[in-house]
Amino acid sequence: MNIHPDTPSVIVDTAVMKRNIAAFAKLAELRKVALRPHAKTHKIPEIAQLQLATGAVGVTVAKLSEAEVMADHGIDDLFIAYPIVTDTKVERAIKLGQRVNLMVGVDSLQGALGLSAAAVRHGTTVKVRLEIDTGLGRTGVLYDEAVALACRIVSLPGFKFCGIYTFRGNFMQGKPTLDILRAGVEEGELMVDLAERIRNAGVAVRDVSVGSTPTAASAATVEGVTEIRPGTYVFQDRMQAALGVCRLEDCAATVRVTVVSRPAPDRMIIDGGSKTFATDVLPGVQPLNLQGFGHLREAPHAILERLSEEHGIVRISAFDRFEAGDTLHVIPNHICSTINLHNRIYVQERGTYRSVTVSGRGMVT
Amino acid sequence: MNIHPDTPSVIVDTAVMKRNIAAFAKLAELRKVALRPHAKTHKIPEIAQLQLATGAVGVTVAKLSEAEVMADHGIDDLFIAYPIVTDTKVERAIKLGQRVNLMVGVDSLQGALGLSAAAVRHGTTVKVRLEIDTGLGRTGVLYDEAVALACRIVSLPGFKFCGIYTFRGNFMQGKPTLDILRAGVEEGELMVDLAERIRNAGVAVRDVSVGSTPTAASAATVEGVTEIRPGTYVFQDRMQAALGVCRLEDCAATVRVTVVSRPAPDRMIIDGGSKTFATDVLPGVQPLNLQGFGHLREAPHAILERLSEEHGIVRISAFDRFEAGDTLHVIPNHICSTINLHNRIYVQERGTYRSVTVSGRGMVT
Numbered sequence: 255m256n257i258h259p260d261t262p263s264v265i266v267d268t269a270v271m272k273r274n275i276a277a278f279a280k281l282a283e284l285r286k287v288a289l290r291p292h293a294k295t296h297k298i299p300e301i302a303q304l305q306l307a308t309g310a311v312g313v314t315v316a317k318l319s320e321a322e323v324m325a326d327h328g329i330d331d332l333f334i335a336y337p338i339v340t341d342t343k344v345e346r347a348i349k350l351g352q353r354v355n356l357m358v359g360v361d362s363l364q365g366a367l368g369l370s371a372a373a374v375r376h377g378t379t380v381k382v383r384l385e386i387d388t389g390l391g392r393t394g395v396l397y398d399e400a401v402a403l404a405c406r407i408v409s410l411p412g413f414k415f416c417g418i419y420t421f422r423g424n425f426m427q428g429k430p431t432l433d434i435l436r437a438g439v440e441e442g443e444l445m446v447d448l449a450e451r452i453r454n455a456g457v458a459v460r461d462v463s464v465g466s467t468p469t470a471a472s473a474a475t476v477e478g479v480t481e482i483r484p485g486t487y488v489f490q491d492r493m494q495a496a497l498g499v500c501r502l503e504d505c506a507a508t509v510r511v512t513v514v515s516r517p518a519p520d521r522m523i524i525d526g527g528s529k530t531f532a533t534d535v536l537p538g539v540q541p542l543n544l545q546g547f548g549h550l551r552e553a554p555h556a557i558l559e560r561l562s563e564e565h566g567i568v569r570i571s572a573f574d575r576f577e578a579g580d581t582l583h584v585i586p587n588h589i590c591s592t593i594n595l596h597n598r599i600y601v602q603e604r605g606t607y608r609s610v611t612v613s614g615r616g617m618v619t
Numbered sequence: 620m621n622i623h624p625d626t627p628s629v630i631v632d633t634a635v636m637k638r639n640i641a642a643f644a645k646l647a648e649l650r651k652v653a654l655r656p657h658a659k660t661h662k663i664p665e666i667a668q669l670q671l672a673t674g675a676v677g678v679t680v681a682k683l684s685e686a687e688v689m690a691d692h693g694i695d696d697l698f699i700a701y702p703i704v705t706d707t708k709v710e711r712a713i714k715l716g717q718r719v720n721l722m723v724g725v726d727s728l729q730g731a732l733g734l735s736a737a738a739v740r741h742g743t744t745v746k747v748r749l750e751i752d753t754g755l756g757r758t759g760v761l762y763d764e765a766v767a768l769a770c771r772i773v774s775l776p777g778f779k780f781c782g783i784y785t786f787r788g789n790f791m792q793g794k795p796t797l798d799i800l801r802a803g804v805e806e807g808e809l810m811v812d813l814a815e816r817i818r819n820a821g822v823a824v825r826d827v828s829v830g831s832t833p834t835a836a837s838a839a840t841v842e843g844v845t846e847i848r849p850g851t852y853v854f855q856d857r858m859q860a861a862l863g864v865c866r867l868e869d870c871a872a873t874v875r876v877t878v879v880s881r882p883a884p885d886r887m888i889i890d891g892g893s894k895t896f897a898t899d900v901l902p903g904v905q906p907l908n909l910q911g912f913g914h915l916r917e918a919p920h921a922i923l924e925r926l927s928e929e930h931g932i933v934r935i936s937a938f939d940r941f942e943a944g945d946t947l948h949v950i951p952n953h954i955c956s957t958i959n960l961h962n963r964i965y966v967q968e969r970g971t972y973r974s975v976t977v978s979g980r981g982m983v984t
């Protein structure tokens with residue numbers, strides 16, 4: 255059934271999305287690495303299925319509740335790239351592991367002990383990957399402590415140690431870089447070197463999993479990397495275009511908005527603010543230094559300068575003829591957290607629209 | 620039924636919330652102004668009902684779909700403080716106006732003409748308030764053009780002109796101020812003066828509606844102001860505490876999180892990032908200059924320094940004994956956009972928890 259999405263709404267161009275999905279599948283095939291896309295970007299089982307049908311070996315998620323949603327929709331190979339530490343979550347992870355092929359992240363002995371004890375208690379095995387901090391300064395065991403921790407946890411009862419993973423991000427803490435190719439290679443090399451040292455210590459390391467959308471392509475060129483986990487590539491966004499990872503035309507998801515007011519010659523107001531557009535990738539921050547909160551397709555020179563909750567304040571030129579009622583399309587700075595604001599997206603294919611629920615939205619637990 | 624909220628989750632202390640609701644009801648009563656709370660903060664009909672039962676004359680919302688949700692839950696006096704401009708939305712507004720007592724915002728002749736024509740077509744009357752820009756530079760007719768526009772729209776068929784409203788915000792564009800009392804008085808005076816000038820031009824102005832949580836108290840002292848529309852006060856937040864509008868103890872809503880990793884002596888990671896905490900009120904921005912993305916109740920000295928989507932990176936001291944599995948409570952910088960990230964909140968009363976759906980969440984259209 256064709257429908258007319260009201261504004262503001264996220265509109266996904268299916269053809270562009272499929273092209274992005276195919277491009278990374280081809281890249282992974284060429285480099286002979288597994289592709290395990292991060293579903294945090296779309297949070298939609300149907301799109302995860304499309305990725306699986308196009309070469310992906312499984313799906314990555316950040317949270318257990320996201321994994322449960324994916325499993326409920328028939329996705330049966332999942333990696334939760336996040337430490338599972340509380341009793342409640344450990345129990346849920348064990349249960350989930352009994353119905354799908356599940357791997358979970360671990361980054362501390364304490365976390366590992368909890369998982370191991372629960373696995374033993376349930377008479378089952380938990381598949382784990384050790385998270386490595388390769389410079390982002392987030393979760394992950396410190397790089398220099400990783401060999402020791404791997405040796406310690408590999409022997410825990412109820413554990414199957416599958417390998418190591420990292421998320422380095424493209425912005426290294428304190429040293430932001432636009433040299434994405436080099437950053438990806440470094441990420442791959444750090445992880446391959448570490449895997450070798452863990453192997454030399456007597457621990458089998460099957461998986462060496464790396465890479466985000468910007469770094470996956472170059473990280474995959476490093477011999478010894480076995481898997482990449484890009485997320486954003488499915489839709490791409492303005493941040494990725496600024497990084498040189500894609501063109502603006504490769505952005506499959508835009509936010510359709512309406513001009514609700516043009517109170518002054520140099521200003522118009524659109525019907526989306528910080529409850530419509532993510533505010534976690536900000537204008538004016540190095541190294542991207544983006545102007546505004548999104549790129550307006552119909553007005554590339556305009557600047558989406560400020561957001562309040564439901565208003566977007568756009569600086570335009572007095573010569574612009576936009577007026578209340580006009581429809582515009584905005585490529586957001588960061589698509590992942592933008593999708594997360596919307597209960598549904600509208601998938602556009604050959605001129606017709608279909609509403610798709612963002613089932614994983616708000617699944618933070 | 621008592622339940623144990625998993626983390627991350629928004630927990631609302633009912634006693635504190637009721638105290639906040641009562642405080643503003645009392646303030647409005649004292650100043651003899653109507654209280655029409657903005658429901659964008661909580662987006663929960665049950666809480667709007669509580670406000671109505673405690674002195675509020677009706678409810679304010681930002682979007683039509685929010686209004687529809689409130690109406691579906693029995694709230695029958697609504698003001699949409701937003702321009703309604705597209706045909707679809709005008710039709711929806713007319714329909715909604717036939718089942719509840721509805722006022723809508725208008726800020727341009729063009730918008731007014733669309734509403735008027737639709738009202739005539741449906742043989743009904745639309746109640747409108749004219750939005751005034753008193754310095755925020757968002758929607759609202761320019762202050763100096765307001766008398767002329769009021770005179771023009773008051774005569775439109777199918778229109779009932781009810782008065783004027785503004786949202787000035789506490790941060791005046793280009794001139795951020797922490798002098799909230801003075802800002803509120805100015806806001807009130809600007810609007811009362813304007814109302815007088817519109818009346819002198821022959822247009823009856825019943826409503827002079829002003830005020831946000833920080834400015835409502837002082838704006839209400841201005842003779843001639845008839846209504847205040849605070850939103851945040853129901854929960855309060857770290858931004859309001861920084862403005863001196865409340866104490867941290869008045870913050871009714873916290874986000875309960877779990878420490879998932881303590882990879883380094885000076886760093887711990889909590890299980891909430893930019894999909895759990897709003898990022899629209901940022902650290903280090905004048906005049907508030909907040910440190911970090913929230914106040915940690917159990918660690919007031921700690922700084923929630925960075926957020927990625929599902930990780931909060933907290934700078935702590937090497938002497939802190941926090942470890943993976945610990946539970947903490949965070950008062951977010953901005954509660955309105957934080958609530959908007961969550962599908963449900965947990966209402967705590969005398970030690971028991973109840974899950975309440977955020978029915979208006981994602982209602983951006």
